[in-house]
Amino acid sequence: MSELRQNRVxxxxxxxxTERSSRPEDxxxxxxxxxxxxxxxxxxxxxGNEKMTPAEVYADRSSDSGPNEQGWDVRIIPNKYPALSxxxxxxxxxxxxxxNGVRGFGIHDVIIDCPxxxxxxxxxxxxxxxxxxxAYRHRYNQLEEDERILLINIxxxxxxxxxxxxxxxxxxxxxxxxxxxxxxxxxxxxxxxxEIHGKCVVCDTVEATLRSPERLVFETEKFxxxxxxxxxxxxxxxxVPKRHCASFGECTDAEITELAQVMRDVLYxxxxxxxxxxxxxxxxxxxxxxxHREKYHWFVQILPRVVPSVGFELSSGIYICTSKPEDTxxxxxxxxxxx
Amino acid sequence: MSELRQNRVxxxxxxxxTERSSRPEDxxxxxxxxxxxxxxxxxxxxxGNEKMTPAEVYADRSSDSGPNEQGWDVRIIPNKYPALSxxxxxxxxxxxxxxNGVRGFGIHDVIIDCPxxxxxxxxxxxxxxxxxxxAYRHRYNQLEEDERILLINIxxxxxxxxxxxxxxxxxxxxxxxxxxxxxxxxxxxxxxxxEIHGKCVVCDTVEATLRSPERLVFETEKFxxxxxxxxxxxxxxxxVPKRHCASFGECTDAEITELAQVMRDVLYxxxxxxxxxxxxxxxxxxxxxxxHREKYHWFVQILPRVVPSVGFELSSGIYICTSKPEDTxxxxxxxxxxx
Numbered sequence: 001m002s003e004l005r006q007n008r009v010x011x012x013x014x015x016x017x018t019e020r021s022s023r024p025e026d027x028x029x030x031x032x033x034x035x036x037x038x039x040x041x042x043x044x045x046x047x048g049n050e051k052m053t054p055a056e057v058y059a060d061r062s063s064d065s066g067p068n069e070q071g072w073d074v075r076i077i078p079n080k081y082p083a084l085s086x087x088x089x090x091x092x093x094x095x096x097x098x099x100n101g102v103r104g105f106g107i108h109d110v111i112i113d114c115p116x117x118x119x120x121x122x123x124x125x126x127x128x129x130x131x132x133x134x135a136y137r138h139r140y141n142q143l144e145e146d147e148r149i150l151l152i153n154i155x156x157x158x159x160x161x162x163x164x165x166x167x168x169x170x171x172x173x174x175x176x177x178x179x180x181x182x183x184x185x186x187x188x189x190x191x192x193x194x195e196i197h198g199k200c201v202v203c204d205t206v207e208a209t210l211r212s213p214e215r216l217v218f219e220t221e222k223f224x225x226x227x228x229x230x231x232x233x234x235x236x237x238x239x240v241p242k243r244h245c246a247s248f249g250e251c252t253d254a255e256i257t258e259l260a261q262v263m264r265d266v267l268y269x270x271x272x273x274x275x276x277x278x279x280x281x282x283x284x285x286x287x288x289x290x291x292h293r294e295k296y297h298w299f300v301q302i303l304p305r306v307v308p309s310v311g312f313e314l315s316s317g318i319y320i321c322t323s324k325p326e327d328t329x330x331x332x333x334x335x336x337x338x339x
Numbered sequence: 340m341s342e343l344r345q346n347r348v349x350x351x352x353x354x355x356x357t358e359r360s361s362r363p364e365d366x367x368x369x370x371x372x373x374x375x376x377x378x379x380x381x382x383x384x385x386x387g388n389e390k391m392t393p394a395e396v397y398a399d400r401s402s403d404s405g406p407n408e409q410g411w412d413v414r415i416i417p418n419k420y421p422a423l424s425x426x427x428x429x430x431x432x433x434x435x436x437x438x439n440g441v442r443g444f445g446i447h448d449v450i451i452d453c454p455x456x457x458x459x460x461x462x463x464x465x466x467x468x469x470x471x472x473x474a475y476r477h478r479y480n481q482l483e484e485d486e487r488i489l490l491i492n493i494x495x496x497x498x499x500x501x502x503x504x505x506x507x508x509x510x511x512x513x514x515x516x517x518x519x520x521x522x523x524x525x526x527x528x529x530x531x532x533x534e535i536h537g538k539c540v541v542c543d544t545v546e547a548t549l550r551s552p553e554r555l556v557f558e559t560e561k562f563x564x565x566x567x568x569x570x571x572x573x574x575x576x577x578x579v580p581k582r583h584c585a586s587f588g589e590c591t592d593a594e595i596t597e598l599a600q601v602m603r604d605v606l607y608x609x610x611x612x613x614x615x616x617x618x619x620x621x622x623x624x625x626x627x628x629x630x631h632r633e634k635y636h637w638f639v640q641i642l643p644r645v646v647p648s649v650g651f652e653l654s655s656g657i658y659i660c661t662s663k664p665e666d667t668x669x670x671x672x673x674x675x676x677x678x
Contacts, residue, residue, distance in 0.1 A: 303654060
């Protein structure tokens with residue numbers, strides 16, 4: 001029997017459609033490794049091609065190397081084709097006495113995750129993944145100082161189906177002067193939950209998931225990894241800090257180190273279990289400088305792109321998920337973590 | 340310069356990203372007509388195979404034919420693999436004292452648009468398209484009587500990228516005992532707008548679009564066709580009745596006839612202009628038996644699937660649209676309507 005389930009954190013409804021259900025194994029395919037060079041001379045993100053990109057805004061690099069030279073482990077650059085630009089005033093405009101918006105102020109960075117062209121988080125070394133997440137935190141905290149910015153979105157589009165246009169491992173950051181509606185909805189849900197229950201809805205989700213652990217993939221000292229009760233797509237996975245914490249930027253060094261290891265672990269399980277699917281992950285952030293620190297709780301949402309499309313979902317807001325999250329969690333639990 | 344634009348009707352924010360913009364012509368490709376038979380003997384939706392589907396719940400058929408026989412023009416059947424089922428109690432359940440939802444009560448129909456396997460709305464005859472929209476209205480009004488149903492979604496997934504799994508021309512209907520969050524947001528926006536302005540936000544959108552018609556594709560006596568100011572994807576197109584009308588089910592015969600012609604016209608322009616892209620359309624309905632008839636206004640949202648993916652958008656709620664709706668509107672305006 002199908003179920004209509006509501007995600008307590010996002011407010012979204014989904015249909016877990018068991019009549020048309022797929023077993024987790026049905027998504028499995030072998031990892032096909034195309035012959036990808038370690039370094040691709042034509043790739044603007046590969047070492048030696050630093051001059052092909054805009055000048056870096058941050059790099060984790062060896063002390064004997066200079067900016068925009070080789071010798072880096074992680075590099076953050078402005079997107080060459082930015083969706084938003086820092087050189088614009090963030091002023092409102094109006095058209096035809098009705099339509100309105102904000103001029104395209106914002107930040108659009110690319111985080112080049114590692115020098116090697118042929119890697120992904122799932123296959124990178126533990127240390128290399130740590131450097132990526134430390135770079136995220138550095139840039140997050142730097143941009144949080146800018147009062148024009150209300151929201152900092154750090155995300156990764158992996159593979160063509162997930163919207164990646166370049167193969168070299170990279171993440172992106174878009175900082176906006178507005179709060180988009182989907183995020184505002186999540187914030188409203190959190191506020192309303194707090195007003196009724198006097199507690200954070202994400203903290204209570206963590207607690208309920210541990211109490212009834214059929215959707216748990218694994219937990220560590222500081223993080224919990226699970227499939228949401230109301231998953232919008234098969235293998236949707238959340239990585240949530242156990243400590244109540246409103247901002248990703250407030251993570252301690254120990255938390256970043258553990259988060260990197262957890263992300264590598266869960267992405268490896270997905271990579272190995274269902275054959276290197278395209279995916280998106282997003283650090284679900286909260287407004288910068290918010291006064292509601294007790295109500296908001298950051299987390300990572302991973303959305304593998306294993307089902308063809310979400311067209312009806314896009315307009316109706318009803319997601320149809322053809323796997324039970326209890327089944328995909330069990331499947332991912334049984335996969336050995338990476339070495 | 341990019342712009343952050345807010346859709347006044349849905350509340351959603353988008354980035355119109357001109358730095359990475361595509362001209363409408365860039366989406367053009369020739370219509371490639373695969374050799375598709377008029378009738379496919381293996382297709383469960385083709386005439387002669389009526390027994391391969393669940394028994395029909397409605398058909399527009401010649402008077403000398405019987406149910407589930409040949410002789411029909413449009414046929415509505417229960418989905419063989421339904422996301423929701425009418426044979427379930429719509430009762431709430433709770434899990435782990437926290438997670439909750441509703442047992443999978445609902446209706447999931449398939450509307451077989453026409454007997455021919457090789458057609459689509461853009462290429463069907465005027466009369467054939469009318470029959471589809473009259474069938475939609477018939478079923479909509481029938482289901483509206485059921486007090487357990489709160490929302491009736493009629494939509495079309497066209498092509499693999501849009502989520503269609505069968506080639507034969509068909510639409511779908513999902514009726515739910517809940518209002519999904521995305522729709523609830525649109526309803527809240529409409530209520531709030533009405534409280535402030537004393538007018539319907541969709542009526543005011545129609546008025547503002549006609550006042551500054553750069554996003555207008557065409558208008559008829561009863562309908563307006565335009566690209567939304569805050570389009571979430573290139574070639575997003577709305578078809579809106581000029582008359583304030585809360586429910587699709589209340590359309591007059593003359594409105595249904597004109598709507599069918601308008602839908603055929605706009606889908607033909609998209610088909611011919613950018614080469615038969617995959618698309619979704621959704622009749623944006625309002626809750627059945629609502630008390631807010633003066634605030635809500637139904638319309639059709641068409642979302643061509645011309646850009647690869649929407650992964651980041653799915654989690655962040657920030658859509659990045661790489662074409663200006665003013666440009667795609669101008670492009671579609673210049674295409675001759677179908678004969």
